[in-house]
Amino acid sequence: MLKGVSLALLLTVINACSYGFTSLKNPWEKDRVKTVTVPMFRNKTMEGNAETYFTNSLRLYLVARSGKLKLVTGKADAYIDGELTNVIVSPASVQFGTADTEAAGGLPKDRLLAISYTITATVTLKLIRTKDKKQLWSNTFSQSTNMASGTYTDQRSSSDVFIKESNKRQALAYLSDSMMTLAVDALLEGF
Secondary structure, three states: OHHHHHHHHHHHHHHHHHHOOOOOOOOOHHHOOOEEEOOOOEEOOOOOOHHHHHHHHHHHHHHHOOOOOEEOOOOOOEEEEEEEEEEEEEEEEEEEOOHHHHHOOOOOOOOEEEEEEEEEEEEEEEEEEOOOOOEEEEEEEEEEEEEEOOOOOOOOOOHHHHHHHHHHHHHHHHHHHHHHHHHHHHHHHOO
């Protein structure tokens, strides 16, 4: 009997830890913030339109967790000032052209081709009370993911550029979803 109760207690503790002991209360209520708006993030990178991924993801996850802090459009008690500060794309692996790859109509001899990349994004968020512009919270989030490259063709067709660009957009969408989920959790827990 004692083993059964101990096992039940252990499972309850493990289960509670895996979901976390999150509060259902709005951590910003003491600062008189019940509603928040999210203007379009500023983009300090050379990656055009990337800010829309992060802004839309933050809005989406705030709506999903709206029991604590209500997202509104227009006038609100506070706003989240977002800035996309970095998007870095760097080669993760390369292929070296050989006589065999060139003979097969592929990558020319002695040429390098990046076949995968690592893409890293950094976003800074600030919760600012509207009435007095007081900053109540700020945090910076940075995360990386892998991204496939386009392939080499001997015609050097433009489709390869589009494949790489499409893969980059998918990677940015993944990063924005993942990072803004963490951001909403941090915001709503007040850390």
